[in-house]
Amino acid sequence: MSKTRSTVPARPVFAGVLSPFLPAVFIGCIALALQLAAGSALAADSASWRAGTGRASITPPAGLWMTGYAVRDRPADGTAQELWVKALAVSDPAGNRGVILTLDLCDVTREVSDRVAASLMTRFAIPRSAIITNVSHTHCAPWMEGGIAGLRIFPPEGVAKAVEFRHQLETKMVQAAADAFESLAPATISWGEDAATFGFNRRENPEAQAPALRAAGKLKGPFDPRVPVLAVHGPDGALRGLLVSYACHNTTLSLYQWHGDYAGCAQAELEKRHPGATVLFAIGCGADINPAPRREIAHAEQHGRDLADATDRALRGTMKKVDGGFASAFEDLTLTFARIPTAAQLREAMEKNQPNKEMHQAWSAAITRQLKEKGDAIRFYQYPIQAWRLGNLSWVALGGEVVIDYALRLGREMPGPLWVFGYSTDVMAYIPSERVLKEGRYEGETSMIPHGRPGPWTPGLEDKIVGKTVELVARTKQAAAR
Ligand SMILES: [Zn+2]
Numbered sequence: 001m002s003k004t005r006s007t008v009p010a011r012p013v014f015a016g017v018l019s020p021f022l023p024a025v026f027i028g029c030i031a032l033a034l035q036l037a038a039g040s041a042l043a044a045d046s047a048s049w050r051a052g053t054g055r056a057s058i059t060p061p062a063g064l065w066m067t068g069y070a071v072r073d074r075p076a077d078g079t080a081q082e083l084w085v086k087a088l089a090v091s092d093p094a095g096n097r098g099v100i101l102t103l104d105l106c107d108v109t110r111e112v113s114d115r116v117a118a119s120l121m122t123r124f125a126i127p128r129s130a131i132i133t134n135v136s137h138t139h140c141a142p143w144m145e146g147g148i149a150g151l152r153i154f155p156p157e158g159v160a161k162a163v164e165f166r167h168q169l170e171t172k173m174v175q176a177a178a179d180a181f182e183s184l185a186p187a188t189i190s191w192g193e194d195a196a197t198f199g200f201n202r203r204e205n206p207e208a209q210a211p212a213l214r215a216a217g218k219l220k221g222p223f224d225p226r227v228p229v230l231a232v233h234g235p236d237g238a239l240r241g242l243l244v245s246y247a248c249h250n251t252t253l254s255l256y257q258w259h260g261d262y263a264g265c266a267q268a269e270l271e272k273r274h275p276g277a278t279v280l281f282a283i284g285c286g287a288d289i290n291p292a293p294r295r296e297i298a299h300a301e302q303h304g305r306d307l308a309d310a311t312d313r314a315l316r317g318t319m320k321k322v323d324g325g326f327a328s329a330f331e332d333l334t335l336t337f338a339r340i341p342t343a344a345q346l347r348e349a350m351e352k353n354q355p356n357k358e359m360h361q362a363w364s365a366a367i368t369r370q371l372k373e374k375g376d377a378i379r380f381y382q383y384p385i386q387a388w389r390l391g392n393l394s395w396v397a398l399g400g401e402v403v404i405d406y407a408l409r410l411g412r413e414m415p416g417p418l419w420v421f422g423y424s425t426d427v428m429a430y431i432p433s434e435r436v437l438k439e440g441r442y443e444g445e446t447s448m449i450p451h452g453r454p455g456p457w458t459p460g461l462e463d464k465i466v467g468k469t470v471e472l473v474a475r476t477k478q479a480a481a482r
Contacts, residue, residue, distance in 0.1 A: 049322060049391075051187040051232040053241045053278035054087040054179025056172040058103065059258050060142045060165050065158045067106045068139025069254055070151045070359040070450055075158065076142070080257040080297065081264050083141060085173050086280045088232070088241055089180035090189065090390065092326035092480075097184075098130035098388060099177045100243070102280040104260040106141040107148055107427035108133055110384070110399075112166065116173045123174075124181050129330035131177070132386060132397045134282040134424045138250040140259035144169070148427075149452025150363035187240065188233045190319035191393050191417070194310040195225040198262070198303045199248030201404070202290035203436070203443065210292035222404050223289060227310040228419045230390075231319060239277045242270060244311050245419060247284030247404055252291045252300040262291055265304025270311055285422040287401035287430055288443050320417075324391030327479035329472040332382040333464055337448075339455040340379060341367060359450055366452035378454055384425040385468050389476035393417050396469055397424035398431065403443055405433035409466060414473055429453050434462040 059082045065075045083104035091097040099120065117131045143151065145162040154162070200210045204221025213219045224247045232241035250261035260267065263281040270279040293299050341349075349364035370378045388395040394417065396410065402422030410420050422431070429451045432444045437459060440446075445456045 048093060048186045049189050050091040050184040051189055051241060052089045052180040052183035052185060053232075054089075054176035054183065055278055056085050056176045057082050058085050058105070058169055058172055059083045064142045064161045064165060065154050066256070067141060067143035067148050067151060068251070070356055072256065074256070076256055076258060078257045080140070080255055080259040081268070083138075083258055083260055083264070084267070085169070085176045086278055087176040087180035088243055088278070088280055089177065089184055090326060091184050092324075092391070094325060096130075096326040097124065097126055097181065098132070098326055098328055099126075099180055100132040100134065100280070100282065101173055101177055102243075102282050103133065103135045103173075104138055104141065104264055105135040105144070106137055106139055107144065107423075108135045108425070109144065109146045110382075110426035110428070111146055112144070112170060112173075113425045116170055116177070119174045120177050123178065127328065129328035129386060132388065132395075132421070132424060133173070134397060134421050135427060136250050136260065136263040136281050136283050137286075137401070137423050137427070138259065138261040138263060140253050140255050140257065140261060142258070148450060149366035150359060150450045152358040152362045153365055186235055189230065189322040189390070190233070191228065191230045191322065192314040192317055192319040193229065194227050194314040194317065196227050196246060196306045196310045197225050198291050198306050199223060199225070199246070199286065199289040200292050201288055202249075203288050203439075203441065207290065207292060207294075210290075214292070221288075222408055224284065224404055224407055227307060227314065229311050229314040231315060239274050241278045241280070242274070242311065243280045243282060244270070244307060245282045245284050245421065246307055247286035247407060247422075248289040248291055249286050250283070252294040252303060253297065254295070259297070259300070262300045262303035262307065265301045266307035266311075269304050269308040273308065273312065282421050283423050285398070285402040285404050285407040285420055287403045287422060288436065289404055320392065322391040322393060325389070325480040325482070326391070327389040327476040328387065329475050329479075330384065330386045331468060331472060332384055333468050335381050335383045335461050335464070336458040337379050337381070337453060337455045338458045340371070340376065341454060363449045363452055367454055370454075381428060383428075383465070385465065385472060386424065387469065387472035387476045389473075389480035391480065393419070394473050394477065395419050395421065396473060397421045398465070398469070399424055399426040400429050400431040401427060401443070401447075402431040403433050403436050405435060406431070406462070406465065409433070409462075410469060413466065413470060418473070429457075431461070431465070432457065434459065437461070
């Protein structure tokens with residue numbers, strides 16, 4: 001490792017990962033990351049930041065089963081809107097590179113994220129921490145083999161199609177990222193922010209009344225209206241790329257057709273308004289936030305226009321230039337589920353005639369399978385936390401369906417500009433704050449059924465996640481400032 005460090009003259013950007021806090025299990029990965037980071041830094045000769053984009057359609061054919069809602073009882077019958085994987089690669093003046101992949105999908109598994117990352121690490125000599133995957137959580141997306149396990153027990157031909165989709169998806173994700181790296185070109189990267197208010201806290205407000213409550217200024221519960229915007233301009237001043245975020249479920253629609261929901265509409269709208277620009281959407285911590293109104297395609301289009309309007313207002317406002325170095329960090333945190341169901345509970349879930357019977361049966365089958373494979377170890381889960389520093393801007397990418405409390409608390413605890421993405425790397429379950437966990441209900445407890453998990457999280461997860469996130473952000477700030 002010392003040899004590797006000495007070969008990074010200007011900015012040992014991943015030196016932060018040498019922190020004494022690091023568990024021994026990561027040491028092997030760190031050595032590799034340092035070697036790779038050194039290789040990329042030495043290869044650099046540009047004096048400016050560079051950026052590149054890539055994209056591929058990932059729209060499945062009709063006939064695949066959908067995910068997101070347990071009530072769907074048949075496969076998708078067509079396409080209402082294309083689904084995309086899009087990639088934005090960046091390189092700092094020293095040549096340290098990263099890529100974010102955003103997907104119009106409901107979920108992504110750790111296995112998919114890791115396989116794609118492994119391919120990119122080898123091909124482009126970058127560390128694992130420099131690759132983010134984020135899904136928009138559209139509920140009009142295909143069920144992916146290995147993904148959300150407690151929706152229903154799919155027929156064998158449905159599983160076979162999902163396996164095939166997953167194979168093709170991984171290939172397209174790698175290709176989109178490769179296109180982004182290979183199109184890296186000098187760019188001005190800047191960031192700003194505006195706001196949109198079509199989301200509302202779905203735990204605290206009745207959906208039917210949400211538009212009226214909003215109009216009256218009487219919505220309850222935490223909510224984050226911010227719309228962070230990252231813009232990439234070429235030397236000629238042309239807008240080449242945008243990355244837009246918002247913390248709200250993509251649950252406007254519940255079609256039997258593929259659709260990107262409001263996030264898909266926002267991307268399409270912005271690409272129409274800005275020809276030549278690739279527009280990415282990365283979702284924030286919107287696990288307890290829903291759009292309103294919803295159910296109709298016109299609603300998704302309206303929310304998409306609201307988001308596009310907010311983006312254009314941000315672009316016309318004060319955009320700060322990304323200035324400084326790139327650094328990244330990635331760690332897994334071991335979380336635990338509070339309990340494992342008994343054999344009697346699993347049997348009852350399989351046999352009882354109850355509402356959403358298929359969902360309970362799928363949960364029972366998933367837990368039985370997990371217990372057979374891993375035994376009591378299914379109580380433990382490796383939770384992914386990732387941080388990026390882009391000059392003077394920090395990004396955090398958290399796994400799971402993260403409630404809004406995390407984005408608000410992390411913003412309070414860390415000074416300076418910070419964007420917090422949820423639904424990154426692995427969408428394994430809801431991630432409730434301590435408040436939401438204590439309150440229970442869907443995001444705190446019962447969502448573990450469709451997610452195919454043994455029980456609610458053990459109390460204390462919020463402090464653990466926030467503590468590790470603060471540590472990783474601090475590490476990237478130090479590394480990027482060197
Ligand atoms: Zn969700």
